[in-house]
Amino acid sequence: MAGQDIETLIKQIAKLPSLGSRSARRIVLHLLGKRDAVFLPLIEGLTRVADNIKTCEICGNFDTASPCSICSSASRDDSIICVVRDVADLWAMERVALFKGKYHVLGGVLSALEGIVPEDLNIDSLAARLASGKIRELILALPATIDGQITSHYLSSRFKNSGVAITTLAQGIPMGAELDYMDEGTLQLALNSRKTL
Amino acid sequence: MAGQDIETLIKQIAKLPSLGSRSARRIVLHLLGKRDAVFLPLIEGLTRVADNIKTCEICGNFDTASPCSICSSASRDDSIICVVRDVADLWAMERVALFKGKYHVLGGVLSALEGIVPEDLNIDSLAARLASGKIRELILALPATIDGQITSHYLSSRFKNSGVAITTLAQGIPMGAELDYMDEGTLQLALNSRKTL
Numbered sequence: 001m002a003g004q005d006i007e008t009l010i011k012q013i014a015k016l017p018s019l020g021s022r023s024a025r026r027i028v029l030h031l032l033g034k035r036d037a038v039f040l041p042l043i044e045g046l047t048r049v050a051d052n053i054k055t056c057e058i059c060g061n062f063d064t065a066s067p068c069s070i071c072s073s074a075s076r077d078d079s080i081i082c083v084v085r086d087v088a089d090l091w092a093m094e095r096v097a098l099f100k101g102k103y104h105v106l107g108g109v110l111s112a113l114e115g116i117v118p119e120d121l122n123i124d125s126l127a128a129r130l131a132s133g134k135i136r137e138l139i140l141a142l143p144a145t146i147d148g149q150i151t152s153h154y155l156s157s158r159f160k161n162s163g164v165a166i167t168t169l170a171q172g173i174p175m176g177a178e179l180d181y182m183d184e185g186t187l188q189l190a191l192n193s194r195k196t197l
Numbered sequence: 198m199a200g201q202d203i204e205t206l207i208k209q210i211a212k213l214p215s216l217g218s219r220s221a222r223r224i225v226l227h228l229l230g231k232r233d234a235v236f237l238p239l240i241e242g243l244t245r246v247a248d249n250i251k252t253c254e255i256c257g258n259f260d261t262a263s264p265c266s267i268c269s270s271a272s273r274d275d276s277i278i279c280v281v282r283d284v285a286d287l288w289a290m291e292r293v294a295l296f297k298g299k300y301h302v303l304g305g306v307l308s309a310l311e312g313i314v315p316e317d318l319n320i321d322s323l324a325a326r327l328a329s330g331k332i333r334e335l336i337l338a339l340p341a342t343i344d345g346q347i348t349s350h351y352l353s354s355r356f357k358n359s360g361v362a363i364t365t366l367a368q369g370i371p372m373g374a375e376l377d378y379m380d381e382g383t384l385q386l387a388l389n390s391r392k393t394l
Contacts, residue, residue, distance in 0.1 A: 003249075006250070016239075017223045029288075032246075038209075046240050050228075064203070086226075
């Protein structure tokens, strides 16, 4: 229908997350119709990021510098490390703009099903950071899934003698939720962890 | 949160059709995580298309050559032209793989509201193609909207003395539709245009 190069590009775009072949086609048509205003600046933006992107040597965040802007920030608390599964979760935490410590990206969670063992994750580098003696608290902000919880357990038992306080995110009913729509596991957990007002 | 370049790129991607800031962020994270397998090939694909894309001088299709692969195809019927609003509609027709003639992209439809007059559309070039005397039929495949229908009327009255048969796509109930869910306009039209079995 269109040239081979365009077809190839549509297939490449269709494989990106949250896109399919129909939306990929719409995007390509949009780009072709706005070559100077959208298409060329987008290529420029992608190239700039691809050329300059680095994985932070300390925490594992993506940034154009290593150490990343969070690790090298003097205004953030060096003594608290928030452990997250991946950079997406780190960015989610940063959007809240409440946490003012540093991060550590595990690069995944333990999984018996997928054969992911502690050696596959960035745990040794976390141990090295804790061994520096400057860390006061480790916040485990891992997913509230079985694998995430198993990983939290593993980390808390591995580091329990390191002299660092180990905490985890509170679990319960999310903000704005109707009880009616909550799964039983969440209700059970929220009831068991109920707090005095 | 991440570097300025990444933030800029996320904003650029979020402005593309069918995407928003959340999916743009997911896409950028996906690209950053698969630099060699996805990110660099995507930039290459985009650059190749941006460098080579042309608007076909005959029909207005996007292709890497001009005339485009459809206009220069010897196996397609030169005597039938299908008039479409834009390249997206041309590609939609091509996906059906039933039409074996040539196309003409109008570049829009007449619109009193948006102030689009005949001079804004590729109508003169269509008139020139009809004047060649080789055209037997003109299929008006414009949107079934008010503006699309007005444009069809305009074209059919303008070219009614050109000795070319002017046809339009059939209108009625779409395939697989429940009558219950059809709007009254469509039902009315389908009833008025009913056919003998």
